[in-house]
Amino acid sequence: MTPELRTARLLLTPYTPCDEEEFVALFQDARVSRWMGDGPCAEAEDRAVFGRLFSKVYARDLFDVWVVREDGTTVGHAEIKPTPESGGHEIIYALAPDAWGRGLGTELAGSLVDYGFGVLGLRDVYATVAAENVASLALLRRIGFRHVRDISEADGSTTRLLVRAREESREQQPGSGTP
Numbered sequence: 001m002t003p004e005l006r007t008a009r010l011l012l013t014p015y016t017p018c019d020e021e022e023f024v025a026l027f028q029d030a031r032v033s034r035w036m037g038d039g040p041c042a043e044a045e046d047r048a049v050f051g052r053l054f055s056k057v058y059a060r061d062l063f064d065v066w067v068v069r070e071d072g073t074t075v076g077h078a079e080i081k082p083t084p085e086s087g088g089h090e091i092i093y094a095l096a097p098d099a100w101g102r103g104l105g106t107e108l109a110g111s112l113v114d115y116g117f118g119v120l121g122l123r124d125v126y127a128t129v130a131a132e133n134v135a136s137l138a139l140l141r142r143i144g145f146r147h148v149r150d151i152s153e154a155d156g157s158t159t160r161l162l163v164r165a166r167e168e169s170r171e172q173q174p175g176s177g178t179p
Helices: 015-027 043-058 104-118 134-142
Strands: 011-013 064-070 073-083 088-095 124-130 146-152 158-165
Touching: 015 043, 015 064, 015 073, 043 064, 064 104, 073 104, 073 124, 088 104, 104 124, 104 134, 124 134, 134 158
Parallel strands: 088 124
Antiparallel strands: 011 064, 064 073, 073 088, 124 158, 146 158
């Protein structure tokens, strides 16, 4: 069961059915979705993904997925899940453009790493980031991730695989949350 997480400014909770419109709005924003998975999808696809959160992910307790709120307003999405690209658990996060540039991404990513090391007991936490997404790459470097390898995608783009090892983590980084 996905637990609630808190950071200094953010509240991460499992989605409820009433979060569908905010979920779809976040992923329909091309500034956000361009960095997620295969990029922008049709609205119907985003709604189908939202439905699968309940019918598969939560129903089978496959991995943890959260809606991210600041002061009661939905500002993002977060996950930590096993992925074949890394051979381990990967953090995935997205913030609405209105939330960019205020340190919320660092706070959010740090809380996911803490959760992975603490609650899940992981030795390594991974992230995959498009090589052109310089903001996310810089954020992850700031919180201790290092480059492992590049992945060549079918469309000719490059994805960077990054890792942060448990021994590289610092206990209670400023701004990081605890479960």
